[in-house]
Amino acid sequence: MLDRILRVDHAGEYGANRIYAGQMAVLGRTRxxxxxxxxxxxxxxxLAKFNEILAESRVRPTALLPLWNIAGFAxxxxxxxxxxxCAMACTVAVEESISEHYNSQIRALMEKDPERYTELLHVIKEFRDDEMEHHDTGLEHEAETVxxxxxIKNAIQLGCKVAIYASERV
Ligand SMILES: [Fe+2]
Ligand SMILES: [Fe+2]
Structure with missing residues (x-):
């Protein structure tokens, strides 16, 4: 279970980085x-934190990183x-999916063994809060007016679900 959690979280943060890289390539010089x-x-x-955790735990990243590299940027x-x-609508969709995903992991780890996973729970909760902030930033910047x-939101979230499913397994 732990391998899956770490692998998919690393993949998600990797994908998020590529999405923001794509947004910056287009909107970097705007207001x-x-x-x-x-x-x-x-x-x-x-991403740096999950790179670190993966190395420490000897968990290999998903084999799909090259795909998330291209798909995220695109x-x-x-x-x-x-x-x-529209960029903000994408942010709202992705960040909502990631926060929900983190919340379900928090529940799973709490049920399993909160003592053993204290450190990881702390990391995931902190990141979940950051993703919620990104989500709110998207809404504050008129995502819903697109x-x-x-x-758009549902299509992107369907994509996120597929990416999560695949990254846990491959
Ligand atoms: Fe993140
Ligand atoms: Fe985020």
């Missing part, structure tokens, strides 16, 4: 650039090309 950079910087810290850049509101918001 929203610094805000996206701020969120990306936090994702870099999240998702970030393509939504950003449709405008900053035409087809619910369709």
């Amino acid at each position: 929203i650039g610094p805000l996206i950079q701020e969120m990306w910087d936090q994702e870099k810290k999240h 998702l970030g850049a393509s939504t950003a090309l449709l405008g900053k509101e 035409p087809g918001y619910w369709l």
Whole structure:
């Protein structure tokens, strides 16, 4: 169970980094650039932490990283090309999926053995709070004003579910 949790979390943070990289490639020089950079910087810290935990625990990363490299960047850049509101809609969708995912892991680890997983629980809770903040930032920056918001959000969240399912297993 622990291997799966660490592998999928690492994959998620890796993908998030690629999404923000894609957004920055398009919107980096606009007024929203610094805000996206701020969120990306936090994702870099999240990823660094999971790189560290994976190495310590001798868990291999998912074999799908090359796919998330391309898909994440493409998702970030393509939504950003449709405008900053669409980029923010993408952020809301992804960050909501990640926070829900972290919450379900917190529940699972608490049920299993909270004493044993104290350190990991602390990390996941902290990151979950950051992702919730990213989610709220997206909403504050007019994510919901983009035409087809619910369709875009649901499509991206379906993609997240598939990515989570696959990254736990491959
Ligand atoms: Fe993150
Ligand atoms: Fe995030």
